[in-house]
Amino acid sequence: DQQVKQNSPSLSVQEGRISILNCDYTNSMFDYFLWYKKYPAEGPTFLISISSIKDKNEDGRFTVFLNKSAKHLSLHIVPSQPGDSAVYFCAASATRSGTYKYIFGTGTRLKVLA
Amino acid sequence: GAGVSQSPSNKVTEKGKDVELRCDPISGHTALYWYRQRLGQGLEFLIYFQGNSAPDKSGLPSDRFSAERTGESVSTLTIQRTQQEDSAVYLCASSLGLARETQYFGPGTRLLVL
Numbered sequence: 132d133q134q135v136k137q138n139s140p141s142l143s144v145q146e147g148r149i150s151i152l153n154c155d156y157t158n159s160m161f162d163y164f165l166w167y168k169k170y171p172a173e174g175p176t177f178l179i180s181i182s183s184i185k186d187k188n189e190d191g192r193f194t195v196f197l198n199k200s201a202k203h204l205s206l207h208i209v210p211s212q213p214g215d216s217a218v219y220f221c222a223a224s225a226t227r228s229g230t231y232k233y234i235f236g237t238g239t240r241l242k243v244l245a
Numbered sequence: 246g247a248g249v250s251q252s253p254s255n256k257v258t259e260k261g262k263d264v265e266l267r268c269d270p271i272s273g274h275t276a277l278y279w280y281r282q283r284l285g286q287g288l289e290f291l292i293y294f295q296g297n298s299a300p301d302k303s304g305l306p307s308d309r310f311s312a313e314r315t316g317e318s319v320s321t322l323t324i325q326r327t328q329q330e331d332s333a334v335y336l337c338a339s340s341l342g343l344a345r346e347t348q349y350f351g352p353g354t355r356l357l358v359l
Binding site for chain 2: 137163165167172173174175176177180182220222224226230231232233234235236237238
């Protein structure tokens with residue numbers, strides 16, 4: 132049972148435009164969400180997070196939106212740059228249950244075209 | 246300070262052999278996680294250590310998989326009688342072990358079972 136889903140395996144965007152990566156989850160106990168970026172042959176690196184008490188968190192060119200009623204979050208990258216080309220994973224955790232375990236999605240490969 | 250390191254970076258083994266994968270977490274990080282990423286798939290949680298608590302082994306796919314951690318330092322993931330479906334990148338991450346702490350990933354070990 133895939134509790135965190137990224138239904139788009141890949142996405143291509145023109146440089147300078149907005150990239151929107153989507154993530155859906157099924158477990159209503161999830162209360163903390165993160166996005167990680169992964170380059171080939173490297174481990175994932177943390178990008179941005181959001182708590183379930185918020186619906187938006189912004190950090191520079193990266194904004195994460197959370198829609199709890201739809202159990203959906205999205206990552207917006209504006210403007211997109213060629214260096215953003217990577218695989219993006221969303222992850223979720225049910226921290227109020229006392230677990231520090233994260234469930235990751237399957238990833239979306241973003242390609243930013245110059 | 247140094248990040249999470251993993252060794253070996255690559256491992257080729259024959260079906261049926263045992264392999265040991267090593268993870269050195271960031272100093273001071275009490276939490277340590279192992280994940281697996283098969284080709285074209287997402288990060289699959291395997292096991293989680295938190296301080297002196299009993300590890301969360303809920304993600305281990307079979308009894309051929311086991312992991313140990315010495316105190317709050319090195320961890321070893323052992324796969325016995327390897328199968329071809331064990332071929333994957335095995336990623337280790339560590340964190341401060343508090344709720345909502347960022348996980349820092351190592352570069353991974355690429356395992357190929359022939």
